[in-house]
Amino acid sequence: MQKTKEKPEISIKPTDLVTVTKMNHISEIQYMEHMNHTVAIKKLSEAEYVVLETGEVKSFERTENRSEGLQSLYRTFKTLRYLINNNFVGNPNELFVTLTFKKNADGWRPGVNDTEYLAKKYKAFLQRLKRKYGKVEFIRVLEPHADGHAHFHALLRFDDYDKIFIVNEELNELWGQGFVKVNSLKNVDNIGAYVSAYLSDVDLTDKEAEVFEDSGRKGEITDKKGKKFIKGGRMKYYPTGVQIYNKSKAIKMPERTVMKYREAQKKAGSAKPTYEKEILIDSDEFSNKLKFEYYNSKRV
Numbered sequence: 001m002q003k004t005k006e007k008p009e010i011s012i013k014p015t016d017l018v019t020v021t022k023m024n025h026i027s028e029i030q031y032m033e034h035m036n037h038t039v040a041i042k043k044l045s046e047a048e049y050v051v052l053e054t055g056e057v058k059s060f061e062r063t064e065n066r067s068e069g070l071q072s073l074y075r076t077f078k079t080l081r082y083l084i085n086n087n088f089v090g091n092p093n094e095l096f097v098t099l100t101f102k103k104n105a106d107g108w109r110p111g112v113n114d115t116e117y118l119a120k121k122y123k124a125f126l127q128r129l130k131r132k133y134g135k136v137e138f139i140r141v142l143e144p145h146a147d148g149h150a151h152f153h154a155l156l157r158f159d160d161y162d163k164i165f166i167v168n169e170e171l172n173e174l175w176g177q178g179f180v181k182v183n184s185l186k187n188v189d190n191i192g193a194y195v196s197a198y199l200s201d202v203d204l205t206d207k208e209a210e211v212f213e214d215s216g217r218k219g220e221i222t223d224k225k226g227k228k229f230i231k232g233g234r235m236k237y238y239p240t241g242v243q244i245y246n247k248s249k250a251i252k253m254p255e256r257t258v259m260k261y262r263e264a265q266k267k268a269g270s271a272k273p274t275y276e277k278e279i280l281i282d283s284d285e286f287s288n289k290l291k292f293e294y295y296n297s298k299r300v
Helices: 066-087 115-133 168-175 191-200 206-214 261-268
Strands: 003-006 017-023 026-032 041-043 048-051 057-059 094-099 136-144 150-158 180-183 202-204 221-224 227-230 245-247 256-260 275-282 287-296
Touching (some): 017 261, 026 261, 066 136, 066 191, 066 245, 115 136, 115 150, 115 168, 136 191, 150 191, 168 180, 256 261
Antiparallel strands (some): 003 275, 017 026, 026 287, 041 048, 094 150, 094 180, 136 150, 136 245, 202 227, 221 227, 275 287
């Protein structure tokens, strides 16, 4: 059983090798006490892989609900944050929108497993946007409701414009499936973290928070700027086997470079980290210590 512990008090020496992920004004420095320079497995198909050291063919473990595979989901969200911060910085030609689905005449609306229907409706919306506004790059993310129904969040970048403004009424008409909400990116200097919170946390009304606290689970509630929410509370609603996000071809992953820690600090361009996280991984097979440092040059 793998256990992860916070705060093992890791110290990084100037000559230690680290991995640097540079995303515009945000940099991540990742240190591992024991770096693995070899690939342990090779994927054969969606169902099987081979262990390179022994030649043994094994099957990937599948879970019935994403709540049983939270580590995989957290890795997906980390990749998503990389993509967002490498391609969106909150420029005036960028929008962050929420696209919802209303019920039809029979009271039906799509759920997270209605993948073909969802993809078709978003594609039609994107085509209408492009016909009117030209080139549009995007990251589209699926978010589930507790009842299994779905809506989208989308980051849109209009490369033919220096500044974009589209009124809600027009976006509603272009979408045509429900209401559209434009979420402000003003004063947001880490869009990846901001969007991740939108996707993973569950907002609580004062009454809901009171009921939740009375149930003995007060410790799970986070209070930020007077707003109460359950951090990561939405994660259990994501099903397995469903693509959580999609992107346009021009949206690229950031480069990751291995270098000495002292060089990484210079590349980060900030005097000190804005956030740090330390993890100790301990299992029967191996143990390792990891440290993550995040630098945001806009906060210098």
